[in-house]
Amino acid sequence: MSQAEKLRVGVVGGGYIGTTVGGQFNTDPRSTVTALADVNQETRRTAGDALYVGDGSQYEDYREMYDSEPLDAVLVGTPHTLHYEMVTAALDRDLHVFCDKPLTTDLEEARELAERDEESEQVLMVGYQRHLNPAFQTARERWQGDAGESDADAAGGESNPDPDFLSAEITQNWISRFEDTWRTDPDLSGGGNLYDTGSHLVDAVLWTTGLVPEEVSAEMVFADDEGRVDERAILTVEFKSGAQGTISVHSDAPCVREHIHVWDEEGAVYLEGRQWEKRKLERVDEDSTTVIPYIDRSQQRSKAEAFIDCIETGETPPATARDALAVTALTEAAYESARSGERVSVDVE
Template identity: 60%
Template sequence: MRDDQASSPLRIGIVGLGYIGTTVGGQLHQHPSATVRALCDLDTDRLTEASTAFDVSSDGEYTDYATMLEDAPLDAVLVGTPHTLHYEQVVAALEHGYHVYCDKPLATDLEHARDLTERAERSEQTLMVGYQRHLQTAFRTARERFLDGSPNWLTASITQDWIDDSMGTWRLDPDLSGGGFLYDTGSHVLDGVLWTTGLEPESVAASMDFHDEAERIDERAHLDVRFENGATGTFSFHGDAPSVREHIHLWDEEGAVYLEGRQWGSRTVTEIDSDAGEYDPYIDFRTEQNRAEAFLESVRTSEEPPATARDALRVTALTEAAYESARTGERVSISLEN
């Protein structure tokens, strides 16, 4: 990080003013170490509304992200656009020398995910992905359990009224979303398990129920995953259920860790010992960073962000293999490398 950036607020440009752009953008706007200088969205009404909320002048409003990257005085970019647009926009921001916060999934194409990982790992710029479970104390506590060894069996599931919630939005357009419930909310669960356990997926057999005739938008998905250390796991995703519930059980020879959550609040963690005893580690939710705080700290310190491009690569590799398996009926191998 340059000395002038260390002493001055980080100048932020936001591409996409939907939920992520305005939520994480709002966190950045309120942080003393950041200032929102430019906004980009195709919806001019939304652009005007956000400009008022973030105190951005009219000359900081853009409907073309490439023009914003070229003309606006920036240090970092928040990418909060539909999934399939991430790759091109992140590449452009990195090539301009900007730090990047990108919503999940980082990419919906495996080659794109590999390319972004290579770019991030050889760049001096920070690339953070919006997998917020890395910031939640429950998941961080569970991760401590597996620092010296991985689980040998796991189950994970999440439900949501995702189909109804997504009606009339880009999420049901596969050209923008890249897929269905698995690539959206399900992506958080895949990432949460992989990051918490340190497991590397080796292969997957999947079945799906699709919302659309073209079978591109899954509303239910079931994954049977084998991991490189010999562990196995099942994942279930139901995007046409009444409410959000998340359940993750991670078992090893000593017992298990159980993570649970309702709606979008912080998750709880319970540890189960070999005698079936249960106890709840103390969780202080007040110590959790929000996504903007974590991103700004990574930029300031030049330390690895909580959720990296390589974390996101694992999720994209598993997700793409799951879609291939569901469509072919075959178990599909997973490789992070070319």
């Protein structure tokens, strides 16, 4: 494939997501990063070096990059509250968009983007990486079957079991690690850890099980006097199916551990992991036997690879704007519940 035929990607935000996922686009032979925008001059310089973007294609204003560069797609890797305007501006210019999670921190903005995405010919993919993880994909098949199959077809003529209850927890040294950064500035992050690392956990629960949240009661410990930056969050969720679950985010632990346990009438699925290593999958049968299924990780795609595949083939992105809407809806309802002390309805429609 010639340089002229490659997907031309502009990166908005030269931080961790911009350089790591941007690097994936440079590694894939079908794409190349051709432009970069960041408000910080030093970040532009270091990210430009990392992504091989020259000074002439580096911009302080992302809008100028959109209008000046011959782009096909953009990668939005900026603080959470900036995503909506950057994604919207890109879609207005008929660009494909890969946006880091969360898609937005405002429910109405999330709903608007989900509806727009479903009417658009452009690809809008959200960076929830659990959707590309073979362990989570395998777990998802238990309750939803393979993509394109009905429940009955996937189970050999029998419906898949419905989850009855679940518990999900992630721990991290988030408060100490990100003190005095944008992640602990609610004007940029939208909240605290529930909107950061916790967003992946919430998404993993909803996407893997297919459960739709109906109500949530939340308790939070806030790190700021205004009650905006949560360092601990415990959500008790009622789902439309009647299932129940707890989702917990702890930000003052010394290390990262993730545990997701989902039970149904046939037993349970355990998804476990430490730090950012590959997650392990265990199945607990109803007689208490533990089985470790074979997980084929050889075909796992990177975020950039999956995004380009969607553009080329028309396949639905692994993580859609509709998926992201559900995460924002539950997260916003949880914050409302923690501040009010009341159980709050979750509006995912």
